[in-house]
Amino acid sequence: MVVGICRSFRDRALGRCFHFFPCLSDPARRSSLGLKVTLVTLHFIYAGILFLFDGDLVYKTKKEPWYTSLYLLLFFVTLVQYFITSGSSPGYVVDAMRAFNETNEVISGLEQRQSASSKNGSLDATVEGCQSGRIFQGSNSASWTKLVMDMYPPGTSIRTCICSYCNVEQPPRTKHCHDCDKCVLQFDHHCVWLGTCIGQGNHCKFWWYICEESALCLWTAILYITYLKGNISRAWWKDGIMIILLIALLISVIFLLLLLLFHSYLVMTNQTTYELVRRRRIPYLRGVPERVYPFSKGVSSNLYDFCCVGSRIYSLEPLPSAEEIEEKSRPYTCLDVLTCRCC
Numbered sequence: 001m002v003v004g005i006c007r008s009f010r011d012r013a014l015g016r017c018f019h020f021f022p023c024l025s026d027p028a029r030r031s032s033l034g035l036k037v038t039l040v041t042l043h044f045i046y047a048g049i050l051f052l053f054d055g056d057l058v059y060k061t062k063k064e065p066w067y068t069s070l071y072l073l074l075f076f077v078t079l080v081q082y083f084i085t086s087g088s089s090p091g092y093v094v095d096a097m098r099a100f101n102e103t104n105e106v107i108s109g110l111e112q113r114q115s116a117s118s119k120n121g122s123l124d125a126t127v128e129g130c131q132s133g134r135i136f137q138g139s140n141s142a143s144w145t146k147l148v149m150d151m152y153p154p155g156t157s158i159r160t161c162i163c164s165y166c167n168v169e170q171p172p173r174t175k176h177c178h179d180c181d182k183c184v185l186q187f188d189h190h191c192v193w194l195g196t197c198i199g200q201g202n203h204c205k206f207w208w209y210i211c212e213e214s215a216l217c218l219w220t221a222i223l224y225i226t227y228l229k230g231n232i233s234r235a236w237w238k239d240g241i242m243i244i245l246l247i248a249l250l251i252s253v254i255f256l257l258l259l260l261l262f263h264s265y266l267v268m269t270n271q272t273t274y275e276l277v278r279r280r281r282i283p284y285l286r287g288v289p290e291r292v293y294p295f296s297k298g299v300s301s302n303l304y305d306f307c308c309v310g311s312r313i314y315s316l317e318p319l320p321s322a323e324e325i326e327e328k329s330r331p332y333t334c335l336d337v338l339t340c341r342c343c
């Protein structure tokens with residue numbers, strides 16, 4: 001009886017809440033929002049307890065405000081980066097397809113105007129304004145299907161490239177995410193803490209976020225250790241809280257630094273977490289020897305693409321040919337080392 005009343009009261013409260021916030025009616029969105037609130041709250045708890053307990057830090061802030069200002073700046077920059085990454089698009093195939101179709105429409109419109117001008121005797125129509133044509137090189141008057149099929153080796157069946165959930169042709173390195181229910185270009189993983197996929201469009205933002213989060217956690221851990229070294233045995237309960245928080249923080253620091261190193265390695269070799277973990281199961285990687293990175297263009301080119309190209313445009317990468325794979329699997333010679341083949 002009591003349980004039934006409680007349940008109906010809860011259902012009514014939730015119904016009223018969903019009426020004002022319709023986005024919360026989706027359980028996946030609710031859990032994602034819950035994790036986001038937890039993460040932001042943890043940040044404020046760690047910083048708040050530090051300033052509440054550490055009198056020396058407050059005194060130091062008054063004496064040398066730049067030190068605390070820098071720490072607080074990193075704190076807010078990290079949170080802003082978190083929300084930017086969380087709200088960014090990972091590069092959905094449907095969006096790339098829409099951009100491709102719009103580009104095609106612009107180009108064909110310009111072509112029609114150009115031919116009309118030529119007929120009238122004036123040749124002033126140019127396609128200079130269409131910068132986005134660069135995104136899909138050679139795509140003029142082609143269909144999305146043709147563009148995608150050109151990225152696979154000749155003879156590949158179109159059926160193997162179609163996602164059965166979205167019903168769109170997937171370019172190479174794409175995977176359907178069941179949490180987002182969309183196909184993601186250069187799918188890396190679905191991050192539950194950010195509530196979004198990490199893919200071509202936001203991998204760079206994600207890398208910067210874990211870099212800033214690692215620096216913030218490390219700095220906070222140093223402040224906690226400094227407090228414990230200077231204030232041990234003054235108030236045991238304060239020390240107890242600080243020690244528990246510090247242990248959790250040190251575990252987070254180790255995890256974040258390893259994650260940062262791992263993603264730096266992926267960036268330098270132009271791989272994704274999904275490709276590395278499921279290498280033997282992914283059809284286009286099955287025949288590629290171990291330690292050969294089929295999409296790598298050299299460390300410096302990979303870094304340039306990652307920082308300057310990846311998040312701005314939908315750059316689609318064709319599958320490397322058998323000759324390219326053979327060339328990449330060739331053992332290193334002294335000349336290769338001198339000419340920096342890996343760079």
Ligand SMILES: [Zn+2]
Nearest residue numbers: 163166176183
């Ligand atoms: Zn899909």
Ligand SMILES: [Zn+2]
Nearest residue numbers: 177180190197
């Ligand atoms: Zn996802």
